[in-house]
Amino acid sequence: MKLLEGKTVLVTGASTGIGRAAAIGAAQHGADVAINYAHSDGPAQACVEAIQALGRKAIAVKGDVADPETAQAFVAKAVEALGKVDVMVSNAGICPFHSFLDMPVDVVERTFRVNLHGAYFMVQAAAQQMVKQGHGGAIVAVSSISALVGGEFQTHYTPTKAGVHSLMQSTAIALGKYGIRCNSVLPGTILTEINKDDLADAEKRKYMEERTPLGRLGMPEDLAGPIVFLASDMAAYVTGAALLVDGGMFVNLQ
Numbered sequence: 406m407k408l409l410e411g412k413t414v415l416v417t418g419a420s421t422g423i424g425r426a427a428a429i430g431a432a433q434h435g436a437d438v439a440i441n442y443a444h445s446d447g448p449a450q451a452c453v454e455a456i457q458a459l460g461r462k463a464i465a466v467k468g469d470v471a472d473p474e475t476a477q478a479f480v481a482k483a484v485e486a487l488g489k490v491d492v493m494v495s496n497a498g499i500c501p502f503h504s505f506l507d508m509p510v511d512v513v514e515r516t517f518r519v520n521l522h523g524a525y526f527m528v529q530a531a532a533q534q535m536v537k538q539g540h541g542g543a544i545v546a547v548s549s550i551s552a553l554v555g556g557e558f559q560t561h562y563t564p565t566k567a568g569v570h571s572l573m574q575s576t577a578i579a580l581g582k583y584g585i586r587c588n589s590v591l592p593g594t595i596l597t598e599i600n601k602d603d604l605a606d607a608e609k610r611k612y613m614e615e616r617t618p619l620g621r622l623g624m625p626e627d628l629a630g631p632i633v634f635l636a637s638d639m640a641a642y643v644t645g646a647a648l649l650v651d652g653g654m655f656v657n658l659q
């Protein structure tokens with residue numbers, strides 16, 4: 406069954422990792438897709454081609470989500486090319502691991518701007534378009550298990566993920582009257598570029614694997630199903646919710 410037939414889905418930070426898997430997952434479920442990407446044209450174009458190979462329309466729009474104008478431009482270009490916005494997946498994020506006591510100011514500010522401000526303005530731009538269209542919509546933000554737990558080298562990162570989760574709770578209230586649902590997914594440890602260096606430490610990787618009741622770390626594709634579900638009418642009465650997608654890591658205390 407195709408869950409997003411006839412829908413237009415926008416995904417930020419979608420040239421790699423979870424964003425790419427969500428974009429391709431949406432296309433597999435019948436959606437046309439616009440992706441935002443930050444840097445390299447090659448991987449973004451490859452994602453567009455993978456979506457087009459599924460028989461769906463796709464465009465890639467370059468832009469730094471930390472700049473509020475990127476959000477307005479992304480939505481405008483998606484509407485121009487694909488006609489409307491039904492779903493926004495706010496996914497772009499960074500996690501430059503660093504110790505707390507000597508954390509550089511610019512690392513904190515950049516992480517806040519990309520992860521939290523970026524999500525805020527993308528969600529706002531998509532919601533403005535959805536309200537204008539008048540037929541509701543769905544927003545899915547990629548938060549994290551880190552919204553619920555801390556990390557020694559993530560003191561600048563975990564507050565942004567708690568913030569993204571909180572943003573979905575507040576926008577669920579602000580946008581419910583327009584038929585716009587807002588939910589977050591909370592991935593556990595997923596093997597992507599963001600943690601490649603961190604998990605190059607074999608001992609740490611083994612510890613993370615052993616903490617996971619399902620016995621393995623996640624793959625980007627493990628997020629596609631939950632994101633597609635929350636974006637779809639199957640989740641028509643789900644808003645303000647947070648879905649852990651972590652192989653059981655969070656509940657595994659002892």
Ligand SMILES: NC(=O)C1=CN([C@@H]2O[C@H](COP(=O)(O)OP(=O)(O)OC[C@H]3O[C@@H](n4cnc5c(N)ncnc54)[C@H](O)[C@@H]3O)[C@@H](O)[C@H]2O)C=CC1
Nearest residue numbers: 418421422423443469470497498549592594595597598599
């Ligand atoms: N990999 C993991 O274990 C987890 C990841 N997450 C979140 O998942 C999201 C996606 O990350 P991953 O797929 O894991 O890593 P990734 O590094 O493959 O993906 C992040 C994407 O965001 C893009 N991006 C970064 N800064 C940007 C900017 N200023 N403007 C536009 N795009 C930008 C990157 O180019 C990249 O494509 C992030 O928000 C991350 O915090 C959450 C929980 C766990």
Ligand SMILES: C[C@H](O)[C@@H]1OC(=O)[C@H](O)[C@@H]1O
Nearest residue numbers: 500549551593594599600
């Ligand atoms: C980047 C980390 O490996 C990853 O990011 C998160 O949000 C998770 O908590 C993991 O620590």
